[in-house]
Amino acid sequence: MEREPLIRLRGITKTYGNGQAAFQALRGIDLDIHEGEFIAVMGPSGSGKSTAMNLLGCLDVPSGGEYRFLGQHVETMSRDERALLRRHHIGFVFQGFNLLARTSALENVELPMLYRGVSQSERHKQARAALERVGLNGWEDHTPAELSGGQQQRVAIARAIVTGPALLLADEPTGNLDSERSREIMLLLQQLNTDNGITVLMVTHEPDMAEYAKRIVRFVDGHIANDTVREEVCA
Amino acid sequence: MIFNAFLLALREIRRNLMRAFLTVLGIVIGVAAVVTMVTLGNGATAMIKTQLSSLGSNLVIVVPGTRMGPGGGGTPPPNFKESDVAAILESVRGVRLVAPASSSSLTVQYMQSNLTTRVLGSTPDYFEIGNWKLANGRLFTDTEQRAARAVCVIGETVRKSLFGNSGNPLGERIRLKTQSCEVIGVLAPKGQSAMGQDQDAVVITPLKTFQRRLAGRQSQQGVGEIMTSVREGANTETVVNDIANLMRSRRNISGNEVDNFSVIDTKQIANTLSSTTQIMTALLGAVAAVSLLVGGIGIMNIMLVSVTERTREIGTRLAIGALEREVLLQFLIEAVALSSFGGAIGLALALGSSLLLTWLLNMPYLFNAQINLIAFGVSATIGVAFGFVPAKRAAQLNPIDALRHE
Ligand SMILES: Nc1ncnc2c1ncn2[C@@H]1O[C@H](COP(=O)(O)OP(=O)(O)O)[C@@H](O)[C@H]1O
Ligand SMILES: [Mg+2]
Numbered sequence: 001m002e003r004e005p006l007i008r009l010r011g012i013t014k015t016y017g018n019g020q021a022a023f024q025a026l027r028g029i030d031l032d033i034h035e036g037e038f039i040a041v042m043g044p045s046g047s048g049k050s051t052a053m054n055l056l057g058c059l060d061v062p063s064g065g066e067y068r069f070l071g072q073h074v075e076t077m078s079r080d081e082r083a084l085l086r087r088h089h090i091g092f093v094f095q096g097f098n099l100l101a102r103t104s105a106l107e108n109v110e111l112p113m114l115y116r117g118v119s120q121s122e123r124h125k126q127a128r129a130a131l132e133r134v135g136l137n138g139w140e141d142h143t144p145a146e147l148s149g150g151q152q153q154r155v156a157i158a159r160a161i162v163t164g165p166a167l168l169l170a171d172e173p174t175g176n177l178d179s180e181r182s183r184e185i186m187l188l189l190q191q192l193n194t195d196n197g198i199t200v201l202m203v204t205h206e207p208d209m210a211e212y213a214k215r216i217v218r219f220v221d222g223h224i225a226n227d228t229v230r231e232e233v234c235a
Numbered sequence: 236m237i238f239n240a241f242l243l244a245l246r247e248i249r250r251n252l253m254r255a256f257l258t259v260l261g262i263v264i265g266v267a268a269v270v271t272m273v274t275l276g277n278g279a280t281a282m283i284k285t286q287l288s289s290l291g292s293n294l295v296i297v298v299p300g301t302r303m304g305p306g307g308g309g310t311p312p313p314n315f316k317e318s319d320v321a322a323i324l325e326s327v328r329g330v331r332l333v334a335p336a337s338s339s340s341l342t343v344q345y346m347q348s349n350l351t352t353r354v355l356g357s358t359p360d361y362f363e364i365g366n367w368k369l370a371n372g373r374l375f376t377d378t379e380q381r382a383a384r385a386v387c388v389i390g391e392t393v394r395k396s397l398f399g400n401s402g403n404p405l406g407e408r409i410r411l412k413t414q415s416c417e418v419i420g421v422l423a424p425k426g427q428s429a430m431g432q433d434q435d436a437v438v439i440t441p442l443k444t445f446q447r448r449l450a451g452r453q454s455q456q457g458v459g460e461i462m463t464s465v466r467e468g469a470n471t472e473t474v475v476n477d478i479a480n481l482m483r484s485r486r487n488i489s490g491n492e493v494d495n496f497s498v499i500d501t502k503q504i505a506n507t508l509s510s511t512t513q514i515m516t517a518l519l520g521a522v523a524a525v526s527l528l529v530g531g532i533g534i535m536n537i538m539l540v541s542v543t544e545r546t547r548e549i550g551t552r553l554a555i556g557a558l559e560r561e562v563l564l565q566f567l568i569e570a571v572a573l574s575s576f577g578g579a580i581g582l583a584l585a586l587g588s589s590l591l592l593t594w595l596l597n598m599p600y601l602f603n604a605q606i607n608l609i610a611f612g613v614s615a616t617i618g619v620a621f622g623f624v625p626a627k628r629a630a631q632l633n634p635i636d637a638l639r640h641e
Contacts, residue, residue, distance in 0.1 A: 059635045
């Protein structure tokens with residue numbers, strides 16, 4: 001008997017623009033993601049990886065097909081319903097970090113909890129714990145400008161995991177980092193997956209980085225070209 | 236949710252102190268400039284109005300000669316006769332009181348002090364027509380007037396310079412030219428006239444006294460001017476015309492000859508003056524409105540410069556699960572807080588500078604609630620509009636588009 005997957009995509013399409021300028025970025029995606037997975041999404045540039053991530057993260061809606069998150073139909077949800085889904089179940093890490101400028105690491109990490117109405121003392125406690133989890137204790141009061149790229153991405157990861165999401169989405173999280181920093185970030189994501197049981201979905205076009213994932217989904221021209229579960233995971 | 240939005244807005248302000256400061260500054264300048272300028276304009280108008288009313292309202296003054304045009308090299312126009320005064324009172328309807336007056340500038344002396352001031356001879360009605368009040372002592376009577384008694388009533392400026400700050404002049408004798416004269420009354424001060432003359436620099440004697448003892452040259456003989464107060468409700472224009480016609484016939488001016496006298500209506504002067512100050516107030520207001528506009532453009536600039544950064548931040552907030560209305564509320568609170576803070580400071584600053592300037596310029600301070608409200612309203616609206624509208628647009632974007640905004 002099969003477990004209900006965390007995410008189920010069936011025949012998902014996404015078309016940008018309309019009329020003559022219409023462009024189909026996704027041409028029918030079927031994908032199941034189960035809790036506890038660590039998936040690397042690979043593929044050439046323009047193959048629709050980011051488009052798929054944005055749909056999975058409920059930041060955008062598909063043009064066609066069916067998307068279920070924990071059994072709920074996302075494609076029919078309102079804007080606010082999707083926002084609440086993001087708030088309670090999804091953490092994002094972007095290539096460009098997207099931290100608030102001139103704001104301390106601690107306050108950046110606290111931000112998602114402000115929208116959840118968590119009390120101040122609880123916010124501080126959890127934000128500190130999340131920063132410690134990503135190895136940034138002692139850096140709480142530094143603003144993004146005072147942190148290296150790798151540290152900024154750690155703050156972004158802390159912000160993504162501080163609310164204990166079911167799913168962590170990372171679109172080229174190491175795209176702006178050197179290989180040593182990238183490796184550290186990958187190890188961190190791997191630990192979050194194995195130790196904290198967070199489902200991780202990560203876009204990368206570096207095969208080295210994909211080594212850390214348990215499963216690799218390859219996109220080509222808006223299709224899933226292949227989907228392999230790896231036997232040996234890099235550690 | 237409201238509390239959270241407050242917290243978020245507060246953090247946003249603290250994060251962007253410079254932007255907040257410049258926004259507040261723009262509003263402060265706009266509000267303070269408009270309110271101060273209009274308040275000063277109103278003060279000037281009020282000041283001129285009180286000065287005009289101290290002159291006596293509804294006054295018609297008849298003087299020899301024409302006010303405008305070349306003086307001509309010929310003989311100066313003759314003064315009036317006392318019978319002219321009686322004729323006006325008798326035959327012009329709408330006239331309440333008439334007083335003849337003659338004056339000249341003379342040296343006034345008391346012990347070692349002296350000053351040159353206006354000495355005027357008239358009848359007791361003059362005080363009522365000219366809206367003079369007594370501070371001390373008494374006025375001269377009609378009997379004293381007709382008997383040409385050597386008595387006089389002095390203005391506050393004359394009292395001060397002859398008797399010192401606290402001296403009591405009643406019963407003292409002052410010297411006018413070569414004549415000695417007893418001070419029987421002191422007039423309550425009136426201050427400057429609308430034309431800037433000190434109305435209190437005056438000594439008033441009975442007309443007969445002036446004519447017999449003080450008037451020298453030919454031009455000071457007879458009656459120098461006729462002061463008339465118009466009855467409440469009477470048509471001043473008709474009174475002016477009637478007096479002019481009466482004087483033409485009494486002075487034997489035929490149909491096509493020009494008048495050798497003028498009839499001046501103070502109400503008309505008052506209207507001219509107050510419409511002048513109203514124009515001035517409007518001008519000041521216009522200048523101030525420009526500064527309001529400049530302040531507004533400043534705010535606009537600051538806000539528009541930061542739109543890209545703000546849009547991305549809003550994208551981030553939406554991505555981590557903020558609802559559109561939460562983001563809107565946060566930015567609305569921020570904009571309202573900054574604008575009303577700036578507005579309040581602006582109003583306080585305007586209050587301070589208006590009080591200071593009206594005090595320095597010796598004008599009355601008049602609080603004008605309307606202009607305070609308008610100035611506050613306009614700049615707060617600019618602040619809120621330019622703080623909030625870009626945020627509103629960003630919050631309505633797809634989170635992805637907001638994140639990618641360039
Ligand atoms: N907002 C958009 N509007 C129009 N076209 C878009 C938009 N986003 C992506 N695309 C197009 O969709 C295709 C897939 O883009 P994307 O998902 O970003 O690819 P990847 O992340 O795999 O490089 C590309 O050809 C891109 O030009
Ligand atoms: Mg991409």
